[in-house]
Amino acid sequence: MGNVCKMRQALISYLLEEGVEAKVEDGQVIFEFNESIFVVDFEMNDNYSECTINYKCEDEDYQKLNMSDKTFIADKVNTEHENHAMVYTFNDSFVIHTYFYFCNKQMMLELFRAHFHDMTESLELTINIVTDKIEEKKHRTRRIGFFTQAEEQNNSESNALEVAASL
Numbered sequence: 112m113g114n115v116c117k118m119r120q121a122l123i124s125y126l127l128e129e130g131v132e133a134k135v136e137d138g139q140v141i142f143e144f145n146e147s148i149f150v151v152d153f154e155m156n157d158n159y160s161e162c163t164i165n166y167k168c169e170d171e172d173y174q175k176l177n178m179s180d181k182t183f184i185a186d187k188v189n190t191e192h193e194n195h196a197m198v199y200t201f202n203d204s205f206v207i208h209t210y211f212y213f214c215n216k217q218m219m220l221e222l223f224r225a226h227f228h229d230m231t232e233s234l235e236l237t238i239n240i241v242t243d244k245i246e247e248k249k250h251r252t253r254r255i256g257f258f259t260q261a262e263e264q265n266n267s268e269s270n271a272l273e274v275a276a277s278l
Contacts, residue, residue: 119140164226170241184240185205195226196233
């Protein structure tokens with residue numbers, strides 16, 4: 112299995128048999144499944160073949176969430192699911208990542224199915240939590256007292272100054 116081109120072709124053939132369109136772009140296999148785009152990369156590490164599967168989501172509403180909400184999302188998914196896929200949350204996006212090593216075509220396809228299944232479960236849970244957090248943020252009311260966040264105070268003060276300046 113030292114030939115990366117054959118690995119890509121075997122995966123593309125499998126995906127096509129499953130009815131999923133796939134293509135090779137910049138050395139990576141890219142395919143869409145349930146309106147989500149996944150990227151698969153193959154590498155050789157110390158005579159072991161490695162397959163990496165990634166999903167990345169960039170969304171304006173996600174970017175507006177607080178860092179504590181983003182951290183909560185990753186912690187919740189990663190601890191609730193005991194699987195191979197890991198969720199990483201960043202300021203502007205979240206990434207779901209999994210990988211496995213294999214030594215032949217049959218093993219690659221079996222591990223791909225298992226890891227991809229884990230990944231789609233993690234993706235579904237992540238999207239549900241992100242959606243809930245976005246809805247929660249939209250319905251949040253302004254708090255007063257000790258629970259008011261510094262950035263909320265700064266925003267309201269700057270808005271008050273702009274209103275005063277425009278009068």
